[in-house]
Amino acid sequence: MGSLFRSEEMTLCQLFLQSEAAYACVSELGELGLVQFRDLNPDVNAFQRKFVNEVRRCDEMERKLRYLEKEIRRDGIPMLEIPGEVPEAPQPREMIDLEATFEKLENELREVNQNAEALKRNYLELTELKHILRKTQVFFDEHEGGASTTESMTRALISDDPNKHMGQVQLGFRDKQESLEFLPCFVAGVILRERIPAFERMLWRACRGNVFLRQAEIDTPLEDPSSSDQVYKSVFIIFFQGDQLKTRVKKICEGFRATLYPCPEAPADRREMAMGVMTRIEDLNTVLGQTQDHRHRVLVAAAKNIKNWFVKVRKIKAIYHTLNLFNLDVTQKCLIAECWVPALDLETIQLALRRGTERSGSSVPPILNRMETLEDPPTYNRTNKFTSAFQNLIYAYGVATYREVNPAPYTIITFPFLFAVMFGDLGHGAIMAVFGFWMCYKEKPLQAKKIDSEIWNIFFGGRYIVLLMGLFSMYTGLIYNDIFSKSLNIFGSSWRQNYNESTLTTAKSLQLNPDSMDYLQHPYPFGIDPVWQLAEANKIIFMNAYKMKISIIIGVFHMLFGVCLSLWNHLYFKRRISVYVEFIPQILFLLLLFFYMVLLMFIKWTSYGPSPPNFDDVRTSGYCAPSILITFINMMLFKTDPNMRTDCDDTMFAGQMGLQKFFVIAALMCVPVMLFGKPYFIMKEQKARASQGHQSIEASAENGTAGGAPVPASAHHDEDITEVFIHQAIHTIEYVLGSVSHTASYLRLWALSLAHAQLAEVAWNMLLRKGISTLIIIHTLSTCRAACRTRRRTCACGRCRWRTRSSPRSRGTCCSGKACSPRATRAASTCTWCSRAGPPSPSPSWC
Amino acid sequence: MGVSILPIAIFTVFWGVVGIVCPFFAPKGPNRGIIQVVLMLTASTCWLFWLCAYMAQMNPLIGPRLSNETLIWISRTWGNPISD
Numbered sequence: 001m002g003s004l005f006r007s008e009e010m011t012l013c014q015l016f017l018q019s020e021a022a023y024a025c026v027s028e029l030g031e032l033g034l035v036q037f038r039d040l041n042p043d044v045n046a047f048q049r050k051f052v053n054e055v056r057r058c059d060e061m062e063r064k065l066r067y068l069e070k071e072i073r074r075d076g077i078p079m080l081e082i083p084g085e086v087p088e089a090p091q092p093r094e095m096i097d098l099e100a101t102f103e104k105l106e107n108e109l110r111e112v113n114q115n116a117e118a119l120k121r122n123y124l125e126l127t128e129l130k131h132i133l134r135k136t137q138v139f140f141d142e143h144e145g146g147a148s149t150t151e152s153m154t155r156a157l158i159s160d161d162p163n164k165h166m167g168q169v170q171l172g173f174r175d176k177q178e179s180l181e182f183l184p185c186f187v188a189g190v191i192l193r194e195r196i197p198a199f200e201r202m203l204w205r206a207c208r209g210n211v212f213l214r215q216a217e218i219d220t221p222l223e224d225p226s227s228s229d230q231v232y233k234s235v236f237i238i239f240f241q242g243d244q245l246k247t248r249v250k251k252i253c254e255g256f257r258a259t260l261y262p263c264p265e266a267p268a269d270r271r272e273m274a275m276g277v278m279t280r281i282e283d284l285n286t287v288l289g290q291t292q293d294h295r296h297r298v299l300v301a302a303a304k305n306i307k308n309w310f311v312k313v314r315k316i317k318a319i320y321h322t323l324n325l326f327n328l329d330v331t332q333k334c335l336i337a338e339c340w341v342p343a344l345d346l347e348t349i350q351l352a353l354r355r356g357t358e359r360s361g362s363s364v365p366p367i368l369n370r371m372e373t374l375e376d377p378p379t380y381n382r383t384n385k386f387t388s389a390f391q392n393l394i395y396a397y398g399v400a401t402y403r404e405v406n407p408a409p410y411t412i413i414t415f416p417f418l419f420a421v422m423f424g425d426l427g428h429g430a431i432m433a434v435f436g437f438w439m440c441y442k443e444k445p446l447q448a449k450k451i452d453s454e455i456w457n458i459f460f461g462g463r464y465i466v467l468l469m470g471l472f473s474m475y476t477g478l479i480y481n482d483i484f485s486k487s488l489n490i491f492g493s494s495w496r497q498n499y500n501e502s503t504l505t506t507a508k509s510l511q512l513n514p515d516s517m518d519y520l521q522h523p524y525p526f527g528i529d530p531v532w533q534l535a536e537a538n539k540i541i542f543m544n545a546y547k548m549k550i551s552i553i554i555g556v557f558h559m560l561f562g563v564c565l566s567l568w569n570h571l572y573f574k575r576r577i578s579v580y581v582e583f584i585p586q587i588l589f590l591l592l593l594f595f596y597m598v599l600l601m602f603i604k605w606t607s608y609g610p611s612p613p614n615f616d617d618v619r620t621s622g623y624c625a626p627s628i629l630i631t632f633i634n635m636m637l638f639k640t641d642p643n644m645r646t647d648c649d650d651t652m653f654a655g656q657m658g659l660q661k662f663f664v665i666a667a668l669m670c671v672p673v674m675l676f677g678k679p680y681f682i683m684k685e686q687k688a689r690a691s692q693g694h695q696s697i698e699a700s701a702e703n704g705t706a707g708g709a710p711v712p713a714s715a716h717h718d719e720d721i722t723e724v725f726i727h728q729a730i731h732t733i734e735y736v737l738g739s740v741s742h743t744a745s746y747l748r749l750w751a752l753s754l755a756h757a758q759l760a761e762v763a764w765n766m767l768l769r770k771g772i773s774t775l776i777i778i779h780t781l782s783t784c785r786a787a788c789r790t791r792r793r794t795c796a797c798g799r800c801r802w803r804t805r806s807s808p809r810s811r812g813t814c815c816s817g818k819a820c821s822p823r824a825t826r827a828a829s830t831c832t833w834c835s836r837a838g839p840p841s842p843s844p845s846w847c
Numbered sequence: 848m849g850v851s852i853l854p855i856a857i858f859t860v861f862w863g864v865v866g867i868v869c870p871f872f873a874p875k876g877p878n879r880g881i882i883q884v885v886l887m888l889t890a891s892t893c894w895l896f897w898l899c900a901y902m903a904q905m906n907p908l909i910g911p912r913l914s915n916e917t918l919i920w921i922s923r924t925w926g927n928p929i930s931d
Contacts, residue, residue: 004880004881005880384878387881409880409881409884409885410884410888412881412884412885412888413884413885413888413889413892414888414892417888417892421896475893476896479896479897479900492925493925494904495910495911495921496921496925496926497913497918497921497922497927498927499918499929500929501930504915504918505915507915508914508915509912509913509914509915510913510915510918511909511910511912511913512910512911512912512913514908514909514910518910519849519907519910521849522850522851522905523849523851523901523907524904525851525853525854525901526854526897526900527897527900528904529904531913531921534913534917535911535912535913536914537912538911538912539911542907542909542911545903546899546900546903549899549903550896550899550900553895553899554892554895554896557895605902605903605905606902606905606906607906608908609906609907609908610849610906610907622907622909625908
């Protein structure tokens with residue numbers, strides 16, 4: 001038997017590795033993926049293990065790589081996938097080189113980023129200054145008159161007082177002479193647009209309305225250097241008088257984080273400053289560009305190797321984590337490891353160890369010892385790319401214990417088959433099969449692409465399942481006779497209609513009677529008759545009866561198969577008692593109740609129906625056919641329900657009542673056997689072992705031989721008998737209730753297949769039919785146009801206005817085949833398309 | 848009984864060949880067991896499914912309820928022209 005039918009045989013091995021060779025050997029074993037190491041230092045803290053420093057170094061390298069990756073992603077540089085094979089873990093001495101490389105890269109990147117930020121800050125300040133200079137020009141220009149516009153401003157602000165000295169407005173500087181006078185000053189700056197209303201209000205309140213604010217928005221957004229956001233700012237200029245107001249205004253500006261800039265008052269000064277700012281901005285731009293280029297170059301160089309580095313660092317970390325599980329022996333020269341190994345792979349592992357020692361240049365070969373143990377080995381199922389998907393399906397329900405039967409090989413067929421019973425459509429199944437086939441055919445190129453989407457990975461991981469589901473769905477679609485909710489009539493329907501003309505014209509809908517010549521007395525040879533898809537009124541009634549029955553039939557056979565697998569387990573583990581006390585009652589319970597119901601279905605299908613040629617036997621006609629559900633319920637309740645219909649038998653076959661009573665009683669008697677059988681035998685065994693153990697201990701005490709044999713047996717001794725009973729009770733209840741509920745749950749095969757059929761119908765009526773008819777209209781119009789392009793005719797309706805250069809005498813037909821042409825040549829023509837009369841125009845176009 | 852021997856014989860023999868004869872010819876290798884199981888299970892499930900569809904229809908208890916237009920069309924295309 002292939003190894004997938006049962007989990008593999010595992011051995012516990014002890015591995016002795018020389019310290020120098022340990023790294024290389026673990027690297028080789030890691031590439032194989034066949035060994036499971038046990039933790040020999042479970043009490044040791046993670047921070048006290050031997051190789052914790054190396055793990056820390058790997059963590060640090062990973063952090064640097066993650067930083068690099070973030071920067072690469074920020075710039076949108078594509079990271080090259082690993083070409084060819086995945087790299088192996090590098091030697092320990094290479095680790096230092098890698099660390100140095102990463103350190104250098106990280107430092108360079110950080111420096112570049114810092115410089116760029118400083119430059120951007122500078123750039124921002126200069127840009128804001130530029131905007132200020134531009135906008136404040138507007139403010140000052142608004143008031144005409146006077147070389148110094150501020151003079152006019154001050155005239156407006158300050159009341160007419162001939163005593164006051166009207167002079168130039170100073171930028172905050174006070175002349176000695178005017179130290180007693182308060183002169184108007186201004187400050188200019190830039191603030192975030194959102195803060196302007198609050199800023200204005202605060203200014204108004206704090207300065208008691210004695211300041212004057214003008215603001216203008218900056219149209220282009222500016223880049224914030226630290227967060228790289230684009231923000232909108234506004235330029236403002238505040239006019240005030242006096243020192244106190246000045247301090248107040250400055251404090252408020254600080255509070256609202258507005259940046260103030262020195263703005264010269266004279267236009268000439270301003271122009272000079274503006275030019276200086278422009279040159280400086282240009283210089284900064286060049287420097288910024290160069291910085292970004294440098295950063296881009298560094299990142300592109302790193303992006304080539306970064307995936308490679310990630311894999312290498314992860315492998316190093318994994319190796320050191322594994323080495324942390326090992327024990328250092330007394331001489332400190334050798335590492336000891338314990339591992340579970342599949343028995344069939346011992347050779348491969350020996351070879352890998354030898355390769356590892358050769359690579360590390362060590363002279364001492366590693367030693368692999370098999371160990372005996374009473375522990376439960378882990379379960380290992382060897383799968384290939386096809387079977388691994390189905391094995392993962394089984395793992396979702398649970399992992400089998402060691403050397404138990406593995407349900408996965410049977411799932412390869414039963415899972416897609418059960419899906420197909422619910423999906424059952426030839427058209428949809430074909431689409432699914434094509435999709436699955438494409439994924440399997442293009443397996444290698446699609447795998448190499450390494451697409452990141454999770455949904456795609458789910459579908460791609462299950463590509464073989466999808467392919468099988470599609471193929472089986474095509475088969476069940478053929479049986480259900482359903483292709484996009486239409487049926488195929490390949491072999492000729494078995495139903496005919498025999499109504500005469502008068503009946504047909506008077507009645508809107510009529511039913512065909514199987515008990516007559518309407519049914520040809522032999523069924524459609526493959527699948528459901530195509531006539532049922534046409535019978536909108538009672539198609540569902542027939543399909544319900546059919547699909548519910550097949551759901552239960554498939555379900556009972558599936559469950560019987562599962563219980564038989566447990567027999568195989570009992571035989572393998574040599575549990576003969578379990579066969580008699582667990583398997584036989586279980587299978588009898590299932591057979592006597594549910595398999596009997598399946599038999600009733602088959603009996604009903606064969607015994608009741610039309611009775612040609614006279615169709616006169618009422619007792620076997622559909623009129624007398626009993627409901628299987630009612631029969632089953634009555635059987636369980638020990639009721640005898642007489643058939644209400646006259647001329648009908650009470651039972652389906654002779655002796656049914658007696659047989660049913662016997663079945664139910666026998667099935668009910670299986671339950672206590674399941675409940676008490678196994679505990680009883682375990683109790684007997686324990687008693688026998690106890691008495692035997694006492695005897696052999698006495699014997700060995702006399703001989704002095706080690707009583708090794710009975711000692712492990714007494715380990716089982718301590719199994720509490722109440723626990724055994726509880727365990728068995730849980731299993732029994734689970735089985736009995738489970739058999740009922742699982743049988744009923746197979747009805748989902750009917751429910752989903754009904755839902756799919758209805759949805760397919762809706763999809764046809766609302767989607768495909770309307771889509772195809774629109775397609776036909778468009779196609780017709782486009783061929784009309786294409787045909788029109790080669791003609792030169794007019795009809796008065798002028799529907800088609802395409803003109804071409806073919807000969808005016810060319811006749812042809814209108815795209816629909818109507819003979820527009822002959823009539824168009826006549827003086828009074830009528831377009832057959834639109835029946836509008838009128839002569840053809842001189843430059844005709846086709847109708 | 849509305850049984851007709853020919854379809855039953857054909858499909859039973861077909862799935863019998865797939866499920867009973869073909870496993871003997873499964874290619875030798877590590878996957879021989881899997882291929883045999885796949886063939887046997889496919890044959891049994893597909894044959895059972897076909898058999899249920901056949902048996903459900905061989906003695907029908909009800910007939911389809913069709914509109915009169917459909918019935919007229921059936922007469923025209925499937926034979927049985929309408930009598931008066």
